[in-house]
Amino acid sequence: MSPRQSDANPGPRSAAAANQPLKRATITQTARKYLLSESGGHCQNPVCRRDLHAIVDGDLVAERAHIIPASTGGPRGDHEPQMDELDRADADNILLLCPTCHTMIDRAPNDFPVELLRDWKRISQDARAAAFGTPTFDSRDEARAYIARLLDANAQVFRAYGPIEGSHDEDRAWLWKDLVKRTIIPNNATIVAFLQANRHLLGADEIALLSQFELHAQQLADRHLNGNWAAATLRFPDGFDKMLEDPQ
Template identity: 50%
Template sequence: MADSTTKRLPLSTPAKNLLWSESGGHCQNPQCRADLHVLIEQQRLHLGELAHIIPASSIGPRADEDPALTEPDRAQPENILLLCPTCHKMIDKAPDAYPATLLREWKQRSQKARAEAFGTPVFDTRAEARVHVEPLLEANRAIFDRYGPRTGVFDDDRADQWQRHVATTIIPNNQQLQRVLHANRQLLTAQEKATFHTWAIHAQEFEERHLDGNWTAGSTRFPLEMATILEDEQ
């Protein structure tokens, strides 16, 4: 355990880069989220401060919450938040109001927000996952209803619009749907997993037709159950 005279261990450059990345360059207090980059006299500066959840020394704020935490572990990015100067001072001036459990929740929320914005999110509930996939399904359906192929309808303008939207919207949406549903497959029922696998075959064949020109007969049709995947009865 660190004592009051312990010299805090410095963070490595990769660790600092990780903290800036997971925070998106914003204060990790979800009630603040201040931009930590400012432009002063044409110089790009940053206001971010590295704030320990469990302090580097044994007498700092929240030190009694995990006294057995080793010095090297205290210097790991898992124990550090990136905050603006105001929030850093606030959490250390009032540690009882800002316990380690709350600060770790801030960190997790920031990581989740980054994943949702720039990566493939993993959700805790079916409702959260449905909120994410529903707009993608609805956008694809709207394009199909407006421009999709119709038996006996031969309209060059309609066909051109269909091809354009397939490339710019439907295929990218399908690719995102496949990533999200695969990452959250633990939320799917057995029947939904079967629906997802059938739809994935359909999506692959659809992409091969429109991007690679593979018009092999007998393609898998869109499973209608896909429209309500992750949707529970009210």
């Protein structure tokens, strides 16, 4: 994604404009926010990764470093001389670095060429996706190992505190409601997102089970988070705890 910033984007430079010196375009607030999110607030040099959340003189210590410089006279300026000033100020062309790494790459541009800096950006994006995104796997065994801990955690809560037909224990009921909100509902959301992202590993019967589970999870959340106790809810579908267990 490229959060192209300008409201008035003049498009690629004309041949005549290419001979004029570049105006230095400002890095917009949108691009600044995007970079902070992309980097997770850590220096995008993969061997540094310094936390940039320290505030000095009212601003973060993060610095914005151009890969292709803002003007052709800057470090790495011989690369892509036709690039216009707005593309140079685009978040795609900027790394968020600590002050030390920013100085280092601009003082020795031959040691830190464009290709290397673009790799840093990609590595940083991958690291964020791995930390916060939903992982996908190529094998059922790996996927099973991932969801097993979530299913087990939910099963343990249910065994210890779940409702027992024909009996009512006030303390147990209170703990159950508390743990449904804190453990079961968030785990269910992760399980659904994970299985949707890994649908390529599921058999037809498992896809049908997943649909039932989604409905069950939605209704459970509706009862416990929205207080909608009137509607009857679908029970945890039989066999869902064995999801991805058998070889297909």
